[in-house]
Amino acid sequence: MQITPDEIIYWQYGPVIINATIVFTWGLIVFMVGGSFLITRKIKKTTKPSRWQMMLETIVDVIRQQITEISNQPSATFLPFIGTLFLFIVVSNILLVVPGFQPPTGSLSTTAALALCVFFAVPIFGISQQGLGSYLKQYLKPTPFMLPFNIIGEVSRTMALAVRLFGNVMSGTLIIAILISLIPLVFPIVMQVLGLLTGVIQAYIFAILALVYISSGMREKQENNNQERG
């Protein structure tokens, strides 16, 4: 029994390995980009919007609404990054019900990569908002004694982000695999429905936590008119 899709190897030449994680990640990228391209290909101002276009607009609109509600800032800054994270994770988790699909988020490499993106996005967004000095000063608050703890907190929350998503998706697939060998009739379907629920919630939480981390790194200037958050 394999616990991550990293262990399914399709092709290997020396140190170069093509495993299931890479294949399904690229498949997912092609699926999402290709799907969005096909839908938005023939947009004109005069035509009536198609159903698929309405679907995409609804998704983007909901993400934008949530971002504004949670960060209390204009959503345009965060929408590309947070929306990408959310859409990638949620599509990958939902496709879990497709037979033969190994969700790439069930591999620690994928989730660690996503968490590293968040780790580097925090200083990038923070410095671009309030400048280098003011951003670095945040580490010295409330007192300079807290500096090591702030740094430890930064690293450990990144690790927590990665392991949380990996653990949830991995436990979902593992439980289904165990149940199929024990009670193959109805119970795996029930657990798959549960897996859909946790998958969507985990994607939501990953995006929300990334948003909270980034906007808390940017908070300095808005502190006067916002209450404490996150």
Added chain:
Amino acid sequence: MDNIGLIGMVSIIVSGFTIAIGSVGPALGEGRAAAQAMTAIAQQPDEANTITRTLFISLAMIESTAIYCFVVAMILIFVNPFWNFVTG
């Protein structure tokens, strides 16, 4: 008992304890958080959206400690790093 048997036995027993003890705390915490959220929704039904969203986020954060225990248990069972010392 030789080393292989010893490592296998200890890993399985410890992974059982890991998931058993590690799930007690988060279970209590999640129950408490959910109960508080229920009370809050009953008092202020208008704020149900915000409360539910915050509840889900906090539940997932509480649950993550249980997930860490689960990951450690899985590592001990399936990809135990100590096998390499005796089999490799």
